Amino acid sequence: MAQTNHKEDFPLLASGIAYLDNGATTQKPLAVLEAMDNYYKKENANVHRGLYKLAEKSTEAYEHSRKVVAKWVGKREDEIIFTSGATHSLNLAAKMLEHTLEKEDEILLTVAEHHSTFVPFQQLAKRTGAKLIVVSLNDKTMSAEQINSFVSDKTKIIAISAMSNVLGYYIDTGKIKKRDAILVVDAAQSIKHEQNYKNADLIAFSAHKMYGPMGIGVLAGNRKLFKDAQPLLYGGSMIHRVTAQETTWADAPAKFEAGTPNVAAAVGLAAAIEYYKKHQSYAIKHEKELALKAYEIISKYATVHSKKGSPILSFSMKNVHSHDVAQVLDSYNVCVRAGQHCCEPLHDSLQVKETVRVSLAFYNDEKDLEKLNEGLAQVKKVFA
Amino acid sequence: MIYEEHILEHYRHPRNKGLLPNANITFVDTNPLCGDEITVHLNMKDGKITTARFEAVGCAISQAAASMLFEQIEGESVKDVIGKDKQEVLAEFGELSVSRIKCALLPLNAVKKALVTHAANK
Numbered sequence: 001m002a003q004t005n006h007k008e009d010f011p012l013l014a015s016g017i018a019y020l021d022n023g024a025t026t027q028k029p030l031a032v033l034e035a036m037d038n039y040y041k042k043e044n045a046n047v048h049r050g051l052y053k054l055a056e057k058s059t060e061a062y063e064h065s066r067k068v069v070a071k072w073v074g075k076r077e078d079e080i081i082f083t084s085g086a087t088h089s090l091n092l093a094a095k096m097l098e099h100t101l102e103k104e105d106e107i108l109l110t111v112a113e114h115h116s117t118f119v120p121f122q123q124l125a126k127r128t129g130a131k132l133i134v135v136s137l138n139d140k141t142m143s144a145e146q147i148n149s150f151v152s153d154k155t156k157i158i159a160i161s162a163m164s165n166v167l168g169y170y171i172d173t174g175k176i177k178k179r180d181a182i183l184v185v186d187a188a189q190s191i192k193h194e195q196n197y198k199n200a201d202l203i204a205f206s207a208h209k210m211y212g213p214m215g216i217g218v219l220a221g222n223r224k225l226f227k228d229a230q231p232l233l234y235g236g237s238m239i240h241r242v243t244a245q246e247t248t249w250a251d252a253p254a255k256f257e258a259g260t261p262n263v264a265a266a267v268g269l270a271a272a273i274e275y276y277k278k279h280q281s282y283a284i285k286h287e288k289e290l291a292l293k294a295y296e297i298i299s300k301y302a303t304v305h306s307k308k309g310s311p312i313l314s315f316s317m318k319n320v321h322s323h324d325v326a327q328v329l330d331s332y333n334v335c336v337r338a339g340q341h342c343c344e345p346l347h348d349s350l351q352v353k354e355t356v357r358v359s360l361a362f363y364n365d366e367k368d369l370e371k372l373n374e375g376l377a378q379v380k381k382v383f384a
Numbered sequence: 385m386i387y388e389e390h391i392l393e394h395y396r397h398p399r400n401k402g403l404l405p406n407a408n409i410t411f412v413d414t415n416p417l418c419g420d421e422i423t424v425h426l427n428m429k430d431g432k433i434t435t436a437r438f439e440a441v442g443c444a445i446s447q448a449a450a451s452m453l454f455e456q457i458e459g460e461s462v463k464d465v466i467g468k469d470k471q472e473v474l475a476e477f478g479e480l481s482v483s484r485i486k487c488a489l490l491p492l493n494a495v496k497k498a499l500v501t502h503a504a505n506k
Contacts, residue, residue, distance in 0.1 A: 327386060353441060
């Protein structure tokens, strides 16, 4: 029989805390912590440099992680770039595509993008003279069809999150008719639910939102695109030859990985994938059931902006500020996010200043939701 | 408990909240963490604040802090308000976390910035 209490795998959850801020970061299972600990205790050396056995061990550990990631997202190993996280990945993506843009070209994104997509591509538009086209929401949700209606011959880049970190809707990026545009998918929230984005040219995600460590992320792409693209960072490991006046680049992925990488975190990411793969089918089913229950509870007290069934639930309580909601919930050991969740344009479009966000992970259970229920009842009592 | 009765009382019935047409100073400040915004209106005479009003939407902490502060600074000298110690504001609250300290200090910081900016533009 399948294991049902997955909280036991996560040391931090032993305190009994109801951790419902998984959209910000998830907790880490012991398997990930041990893999990283083991790397530092037994394999630590700089990669791609030393000629001694220990350095080779470290390089092997790093490249093995790349292999695990590649297999998981259906890519070749040389199509996986390690970054410091999704934000770095998306900034790199914007830099990579800069040379493809001309004045009057169009960059398409949606009003719901996280600032880590919104700002790099907004600034890219400013640098190149391209036009930024912002697709608005339809009844607090977004679909491939809605995006398709804005794609034209002038569209050169489409940059969108497959799952909104505020509203939690999922866009089937396979249905986006991108024509000649490059499709950049921010998969930070969706990667736990879906690993294959065949229609996407560049895919960005972080390890720490899928049970892995902070400080490592991925930009997955394709060889042709990588070949022509310029790097974002310069330094060691990313060069082919340096003379006093000129430098040529190494081949991808090295070209985009300047400096000493976070090897321990890469090892942790691979361990997180191996761990999560064992639980994924249960996780997806369990989160769906939990999401429905969470919606039922929250909607007793608040206006829920997310659709029923979404694993990310943002809501507003009448006449109570999100900070005050989160503060009272904290006194019940319930962790939620309050504010704008790095999505100012989205909150402007929803015509709310800020929201409270509950975001689920597969280790959450009904007890967590009971605590949430008690906490929300208290919020109502204090601020009624 | 952060939400002591006097805090909730100021939150529910804020003093000195509202518009001040033709104010000597009108200044807007925000807390980027939550997007809370406060508009400061001040009238001054002979180096003293004669009337202080604020317009804001925000959490109970920032609203109560604004209410208490704006009630207090009427009649105080510009110099004293610019030099006001943040502990004076924080003392009204129980234990505040790092992020909530920002909420409590938003009104004071906004008033200080308003006065300093005004002095610099003279």
